[in-house]
Amino acid sequence: MTSLTKDPSQEVELAPLLEVRSLRKAYGDRVVLDDVSLTVAPGDVVCLIGSSGSGKSTLLRCLDLLETVDDGQILFEGDDITDPRVDAKRVRRRMGMVFQAYNLFPHLTVLENCVLAPRRAHGLRSKAARERALELLERFGLAEHAHKHPDRLSGGQQQRAAVVRALCTEPTLLMLDEITAALDPELVGEVLDIVRDLAARGTTMVMATHEMAFARDVATTVCFLEGGRILEQAPPDVMFTDPAHPRTRAFLRRVLG
Template identity: 60%
Template sequence: MLLSCTGVRKTFGDHVVLDDLSLEVAEHEVVALIGASGSGKSTLLRCVNLLTGIEDGIIRLDGEEITNPKINPDLVRQRIGLVFQSYNLFPHMTVLDNITLAPTRVHKRAAAEAREQAMHWLERVGLADKARAFPDGLSGGQQQRVAIVRALVNNPRLLLLDEVTSALDPELVGEVLTMIRDLKGEGMTMVLATHEMGFAKQVADRVAFLDAGRVLEHGPPDQVLGDPTEARTRQFLSRIIEAGRL
């Protein structure tokens, strides 16, 4: 398995956010995390990227225990891309500078090499003409695609996407989802937390329903979204259907 989470526990004070959570993701697989707000989806992604520590359990990447205290988290993060629901682009820097900042400052890559790789990705997503633009000159969908490119520029083994369409106007969601679908076609391993149930059904190899910090149910999208076995999953999906989001 490329990613393995076993018995992961995370608390904030007295509040248990992740409770003995286990999840595996194979190479080239796309796993969609669904569940109500507060179910632990975003926290799980932050724990995998080592932005948030865990109290118990083990997380492995390519078989290596990355939650081992002796591990250098910066080296781990070079192999994992994380994109948040807010774009987090620096407004005073151009698109190209935003993308190349981490490769040159953190990973010590040559500036010319970082720019070449950045332009390669911008061309692939149709934003090469925006390289010298500033974020406030881009639409929300374009800014989110730039944020995804920033995560891809180091050729990560794993891409984590945290509700990347939730801050977008409805008409801009499609261009970001198309980019994610293209990445799946190229074999990118992804774990995405999403409220876009229709998209999860189209792009995910497996869907995991989180409830109270645990993976309550997981399986192929048609099964979990179309014929769930757990009553709590059915209750959650019925509300999604009532809201017209599935």
């Protein structure tokens, strides 16, 4: 059950966990994703950057099968998950998703939010699910809030709880959709800290983010999206010091000031 982590000593080339091939998504005439290709190996932390409307969120939603794609393929753990015969539920059980607006269930306590999927979708026993959830809540400093309803918590606490909820199912791939965008600046740190912690433990993640310093810190690959395309894809030290594409340079100049 330690699929989340990879042994750092093991430096052999691993089979990709996720492979996106020429993905296309359009809403009517509006093309939101155009020929997007991306490979994610186990342990990778891929940061998607780009202005709003560039297709970052749509890409994540396509990966989680929340949207049907119009062309191209997504291979996850070797299976083509865009095949209509694939059971989306089973695929999503191996993935975790955290949304910008937390999307915690307001009628359940934090703990109940966390044990819902392990119990009802993964068939874990109540006791095991609670133990795992409490352990994770403890690790991320939320133990004292386990029995509160989400609306009683601060935004940062809610988002941390949402991350824990996604981790409780032990996903092999964790997707984060601008999870700090709705937070006060002073609360951003506590959420990014736990993502940093996850990255250090080798969690495979794909995240859309506006936090450039953070992306530079944790990413193994940074993708710059514009107009639904990945214009540039590079390790962070290259992307943030010597971007190849003029559009990337223009974007980074704008956001880094």
